[in-house]
Amino acid sequence: MTLTRFVIIAVCAYLLGSLSFAIIVSKVTLGKDIRDYGSGNAGLTNAYRTMGAGKTLFVLLGDIAKGAAAVSIGMILAGPVGKLVAGIFVILGHMFPVYFGFRGGKGVLVGAVMLALFDWRIFLIAFVLFFAAVAITRWISLGSILGAISFPITITIFYRDPVLTAMAFGMAAAVVFMHRSNIMRMLRGQENRFSFKSKKTIEQSAPDGEENTK
DSSP states (O other): OHHHHHHHHHHHHHHHHTOOHHHHHHHHHHSSOGGGSTTSOOSHHHHHHHHOHHHHHHHHHHHHHHHHHHHHHHHHHHHHHHHHHHHHHHHHHHHSOGGGTTOOOOSHHHHHHHHHHHOHHHHHHHHHHHHHHHHHHOOHHHHHHHHHHHHHHHHHHHHOOHHHHHHHHHHHHHHHHHTHHHHHHHHHTOOOOOOSSOOOOOOOOOOTTOOOOO
16 A cells, blocks of 8 residues: 555656646747757746746746645655655656656756755755855856755754655755756856846747747
């Protein structure tokens, strides 16, 4: 019965995670695929840079909702371990969405939602590291990496459970792996720095038979 519950959690979380709201919002509102613009990533930062704050708000709310729904299912069916199982698979779904050719985002926001619902202390530490890194360097990617790395450390400190630590380490490793190109750009000093001014590089598709004009 326990195995069945974990399978249900994994499948539900993965399918929820595969709802890439950056892609959905860009296609529904602009008729374009966000992965063809900016960094090519279907995540919150690229959404802000290419679509602006208004549309990014829908991306934010959608990704928070799917993360919360997945973790809630995990909690109901299997308690704290179920939360982490759900967290792993909702992040995998976000990174490799089955509905969108397995090309998604980097899992930072849904991971943050999972941390907030799992243990507020762990979330707070990750958030402080994220905020400090971004405030100093304006590199969102660096803040995301440091927040992810803190997860297996803090879960070891607070829980001292090897299974939970191993799961946390796997989730952190996945987030860091997805940022490998960002790491190379940071080492070269070429990583984009965050700005509150979005460029809105995606233009809305014109009706059939018409062309977009600038």
